[in-house]
Amino acid sequence: MMTRVRSAVSSIIGGIMASGSSAQEIRPDPPLRFPYSRPDFLALSPDEVECSADHISRPILILKEMKLPWAAGYAEVINAGKSPLNEDQACCEVVELRRRPADPSSPSYTPTRRRSSLPSADLLESIDSSEVKELNFHYWALFDGHGGSGAAVFTAKFLHLHIEEQLQEVLEILQNPSLQPPTCLGEENPVHHLHPSARCSQRGLSRAASLRGAAGAPGPPNTVAPRFFMEKKIKQESLVVGAIENAFKEMDAHIARERMLYSVSGGCTALVVVYLLGKLYVANAGDSRALIIRGGEIIPMSSSFTPESERQRLQFLAHLQPSLLGNDFTHLEFPRRVTKKEVGKRMLHRDFTMNGWAYKTVQEEDLKFPLIFGEGKKVRWQLNVFLLHSSLDRDCLLSHRRVISQLMMSLNKLRVLYLVWYEHGADDVMILATDGLWDVLSNQEVAEAVSGFLGNCDPDDQHRYTMAAQDLVMKARGVLRDQGWRIAGDRLGSGDDISVFIIPLMHGNSQQPQPS
């Protein structure tokens, strides 16, 4: 497993710039943005952090005294030597959303103004004491770094704050669950589209009133283009999904800015669970995985994307804008690298329009680097390797980086689960884990292991989920034998970093649960 090539789309957050930036060229040793650490909730001393990085004994770290929201369990282990540090990171928070007590009748009032400055470390202390606690969301997240731990550490510190900021923008709407999000905000809300008789009251309406009006009877929006008479009805949960999606983008931009001044190494995947108002939102960018076990049933809650799963989209991008890739890549895929002496011969290939294969006559340009190569877990997106190791002009890359990272963002598929629709028992859980677990254990094996373990625990034991997580990590890491790490069936154990959350779902049954 040491030689396993990491999924390159895992560069989703910040990975594309990886270990170098134009800022770095000017200042060879920019300061570290944050030092390496393990998750705050593990409450490790510096000595313990050092011990946790022992690649020989690979100690499994678990929660000690500290309790996580919902009594969620957590365990982790470092890799067997593929990187000096554990590049996985984790975060768990209950985040309060606050509403500022401004005057809602003011024409210029908006619930939370978009902050012109972006969240920084200062944001942690910036909460206005005049704000009133209104609503909270629960948050569990795993980040799997590669090419350095910087991006994972940074993202673990800030992503939930970006989500908070995005949710603040729609807080007033979310606080009224029966309200359909109005299409357009503002004091001049076109209420004449809703109730023709109300046109005279168009000006000077308080925003709260216009919200009610818009929600009450959305109708034909305008008379200018009568063909567009349909108005989509947007659900409240779509606002939460949009907020999380935009938080991912803001996080990406945030890292890019920090890199102008600081060293933030590598990239990372992100698997994020947000619980808000009775619903679980699962967002996944990369190859971590979330799974629900409920009444013995396995419900996959995330779809991982890899260069292979997104091949056609990546090839299409490269085909359309070869300059994005410095004109050094071919968007065509061949079963293997083409050699010079094969020019003129007919070789199997496929482009972005194809799932099958066909022969084509090899041209000189087919000798360029392939954008995607490899198969299964070994597949990688060539671009990433290239950026890490090449001398390609970095300013040029910087300007193109946004398009590529936006494309990657668009692959992030959120799932929503209504927890309130089901009466969960103590053994109904959601499992989040980085690919170190899924590389060696199937969904079925994981479900059986967790269900079996929890079935033998006291349902009232608050540590049962952490013990189950520990058991799972142990089952995937295995024990050190003469032939390396071995798991059940004498299979090879995972040599990768492994991080696992086990979250009991029974706490999410109430509409607005309290953290346990």
Place this chain on the structure above:
Amino acid sequence: MMTRVRSAVSSIIGGIMASGSSAQEIRPDPPLRFPYSRPDFLALSPDEVECSADHISRPILILKEMKLPWAAGYAEVINAGKSPLNEDQACCEVVELRRRPADPSSPSYTPTRRRSSLPSADLLESIDSSEVKELNFHYWALFDGHGGSGAAVFTAKFLHLHIEEQLQEVLEILQNPSLQPPTCLGEENPVHHLHPSARCSQRGLSRAASLRGAAGAPGPPNTVAPRFFMEKKIKQESLVVGAIENAFKEMDAHIARERMLYSVSGGCTALVVVYLLGKLYVANAGDSRALIIRGGEIIPMSSSFTPESERQRLQFLAHLQPSLLGNDFTHLEFPRRVTKKEVGKRMLHRDFTMNGWAYKTVQEEDLKFPLIFGEGKKVRWQLNVFLLHSSLDRDCLLSHRRVISQLMMSLNKLRVLYLVWYEHGADDVMILATDGLWDVLSNQEVAEAVSGFLGNCDPDDQHRYTMAAQDLVMKARGVLRDQGWRIAGDRLGSGDDISVFIIPLMHGNSQQPQPS
């Protein structure tokens, strides 16, 4: 249903140019490429063709004497007035693949040279009598036209010939089912990658011999780039998939060329089933649908794509290359059209990276036409409407057309089913139908109707599948009442063209079945 807006991605084949082309501007009345007709296998007289277009009585047409391969059934009905003619077309063929008796030991030999000229009507008569019958494939296809019947008629005449041409290229490989397709063809096949000891025999090898070598032991392909040591193993069926995919592209290009000289009106969807060597290949571009009913189980065999299902991909294209769309569109989606007085306000929107929604401040540029609008069956891709009705520079469109149509092509997802793995009974069938059927009947309703009908038929009756198809069309069209066409449950019947194939699968159980 008369006002139903057709799915605009149904322009997959040729639809983007639709009713106008630059050639047409020079010659206002180019000759028709082919006259309107109904499928050949219906063997209708000109009078019968005319009668079939009666929008009032809407007669259901069925197969008369002629038998289709596998005794497949067929029925169709015209729309209730949405277009003057039935814009659906159908084709059913058994196509022979022939190998030319060239000298396989010749160094320059390739099984079938790529024809430099593309298939034309002449191709129908061009088969070289010296060719030997080797292999055949069965072919059933439905095409649902829009904006005219020309493209559907044309595609029904040629698509199977394009598939034939593509399959010819790999015929020699397909004829040896145990052969893994070699990565590279040609007399200088790099056999040293396979057996270092065989390097001396590299030159002058017959192609047949090099094929065997390549298949026998694919190994590290080259020594130049040792990182690329993996070689993908391509399955035989991937060659068939690639051949069908490329045939779609060739068909698209073929129509574009014909339009330089002839009138080929409109665009069309394509649902194609190819049976070759025990496997069914189902390709679908648009919103027709294929379904298998087997032992009472319903197996969807196609996924339709629509502007809505492909929203993010289309938006990404528009975002990346706005010039493709003449800079007149916004790639952002709003719940409805934005009005001028809303500039400066905050409005719900989403871009290609989002599945959720968020508010943004409306800018002047957001007043442009939205690329995609509407919801459900009413959703359409604005581009298509625009091209049909605008005065946008057509030469500019012509140059961009290929990129857009390539993007559409990449959405064509093929499914493969191994028929030999299952012992099919007389009531196990595949149903192909245009959206006229699926608009009013669910998969479940269709399966129940067909299973119920066949269960009451003599299993040996050769007409049972046509009668079942007729029954299905009747159930979807309904009967004319005071309030229009009505079906079971007093629901509105389909006012669209409806075409249905019902194909019994028992004939596909043998490895190389004979047409019945």
